[in-house]
Amino acid sequence: MALRDTNIDRLRDGMVDVAIVGGGINGAVTAASLAGRGASVALIDRADFGSETSQESSNLVWGGFKYLENYELPLVYKLCESRNRLMKAYPDNVAELSFLAALDDSSPYPPWFAALGATAYWGIGKFRTRPPKLHSAEAIKKTEPVIDTDGVRGGIEYRDAYLRDNDARFVFGFVRSAIEAGAAVANYVDLVDAQRSDGHWQLGLADLESGERLELKARTIVNAAGPYVDGLNSAWGVTTEHRIVYSKGIHLIVPRLTTTEHQRVLAFFDDSGRLFYVIPMGIRSVIGTTDTRTDDPRAGVTDDDRAFLLDQINKRLDLPKPLTTDDVIAERCGVRPLVVPNSGGDRTDVDWTSLSRKHEIEVDRARSVISIFGGKLTDCLNVGEEVADAVEDLGLPLEKDTGTWYGEPTSETRDVFYRQARLMRLDDLRVRPDVEPLSDRLWRRYGRRAFAMLEAIRSDPSMGEDIFGGTDYLRVELYLAASTEMVTRLEDFMRRRSKIEQVVPNADLGDTEGLREVCDILFGDEAEAKLNEFLAGPYGQPGPGQSVAAPSAAHTSDVRSD
Structure with missing residues (x-):
């Protein structure tokens, strides 16, 4: 752990331009962006990098096709742009992937209408992927024999992208970029207290591995704590226009269900009319995700969650025998921080089922705190750039953004x-x-x-x-x-x-x-x-x-x- 020890030494009694609290995708990409543009940066996380929401994704890089349901065209356009940028910047890590949606009686849309939506989605994405197709039930069965097409009216096939490796490793790629650009970075370091005086923040840190107390000074703090962003802001006396509500999404990992010669996602509407997927992961398949309201940022998979997903997939696939819990190899449970206006009231006063994975960035100029609300892997480069703009707006000049803080080698x-x-x-x-x-x-x-x-x-x-x-x-x-x-x-x-x-x-x-x-x-x-x-x-x-x-x-x- 020599690299971590070196970074702990740099944190001890250090002074940085920006301290970032939270090492998920938002914190990691912010550290890479700022360090890559010449700022002195410290990034800490009380656990490992990407160890909460960022490790529980569907491993997809997509433009938000489902957000067309709520006519969020500007968001879909922005996410498609972000997807296209990632595919260009990471040609070996972010790959185009086919989505095959079988539409049965639980689908809220007929196949022809879904095909129109897929064509519009393709156009919003500037035609950077292969064009969508409208399929009959017979064509779906021929393409993926595992799909039970009894009751299927037809379907569509469209394109998005996915991470060839796992989401948490993608997050760590930005951490590595930050380290290489000179950032001081450490996992398992907790923020114990924070006080602002004389134009800077005095941060008390605890190294959870050694128990040592560390002191760090920073001109600006970036709150990238994901589901915990509101709690930190409250402790620091920061008032914001937005807040977070939680949606729990689970995945079950089982032996491969689809044909192995092609990488393809299967998409279905569950009995309540919500999309869920069968996503390839090597010779495993990932079933999910669900969308459940929760108040617990550390929520886990319940027996009811597991039973629901297994029931839904067994109804839609023609398997030799139904999947049971004995087939579940591993599980993923991510609590998504969804952004809503901070208009008072409790967290039950929100129609959270219609909320998208957009992000908001707020700046408290008086206390020099930047807060990141929401977001997703697809939109990460935008987050890094927008936080850099906010840092400059607070009076810290940065070097010109040459785009070298992200992407694969030439x-x-x-x-x-x-x-x-x-x-x-x-x-x-x-x-x-x-x-x-x-x-x-x-x-x-x-x-x-x-x-x-x-x-x-x-x-x-x-x-x-x-x-x-x-x-x-x-x-x-x-x-x-x-x-x-x-x-x-x-x-x-x-x-x-x-x-x-x-x-x-x-x-x-x-x-x-x-x-x-x-x-x-x-x-x-x-x-x-x-x-x-x-x-x-x-x-x-x-x-x-x-x-x-x-x-x-x-x-x-x-x-x-x-």
Whole structure:
């Protein structure tokens, strides 16, 4: 954890232009934007980066097709623009994806009308994806035989995009950009108190790993606490025009339900008329999401949530046998912070079912606090740019935005990497037909850092060996994670830097030789304590419908990025 220790040293008794509280997508992209434009920045999170709402998304990068229902055309246009920017900036990480919507009696729209909407959506997105299609029930059955087309009137196929890896890893990409631009960044650091005096903020921080008390001064605070933004503002005496209400969305991860030769999302309207999806994740499928009103920012998956989703998907797919909780490998539960006017009253006075995932940014000039309300992964670049504008408006000059704080390396750099990978026959290290080439995976995950991995494998072939069964993580990746990805607890790697915990049953994440080597590489002398901490937590326990079984390497081969 040397990288984290170095950053803790920089926070201790430091002075920065901007302190950002919250390391989800909003905080991470803000840190990258500001540091990339010359500001001195500190980013802290009381847990790991992207460890709450930002790790519970559908892994989709989309323009908000469903927001057309409420005629939110400006928002849809803005989100489509954001999607197009991300697809251009991250060609290896954000890929176009087909959505096949089967419309039955629960659908509020006939197929022809939905096709008109899909065509309008394509136009709003400036025709940057393949055109939509109108399908008959027979064509839907031919395209995806798993769909039960009894009662299906027809459907549409349109295009959006998705993250090839997981959402939390995408968030960490911005954290890495911030670090490389000079930001002081640390996870598991709690904001204990904050006082403003003499034109700056005096922040009391607690390192939750060591227990040490830290002091940090900042000219400006960015409140990027997601579901907790209102609570922090209240503690700081900041009054805003907006506030947050909560919507809970869950996903269930099960064995792959759709054809594996094509990456395609299936879309359905549930019995209440709301959209839900079957989303590919390697040879797993992700079912969701739901949309449930909640007052608890830490809400979890309930038995009723699980039963509802399983019932809805069993009604719409022609499966050999109905899905049960025994088929659920992992679950995701995200509490979305939705933006509403701060007009008084309690949080039940809002028609939250019509709320979109827009964002609002407010500035308290007197207290020099910038608050970010709402937002989503698709809109992240806009958030980073708008917060930078707000910082400049508060009197802190920034360098010109050249766009270098986001995106993948140049195509020329990519070509050099692939040429070197071919010369050393990197892809020959993997011969299984069900996994993508190593060169593709390493470049997408690590960009320029993948060059050092080639050299490490060239010098020591054991660095190119799989570790922890067949999870498709090389030994060299673990060493890189240990030195550059601020993995502080085992869960950080298993759940967020990778998605192993999401696609491998908990029963197979037990105390194995491979997992012990993972801990040894990541944590050194602390390996035993970190392993025990992990096994004592929820990720070391049986998942829904699972019982503790002997670890099986056969299951772990299911981990794929694409």
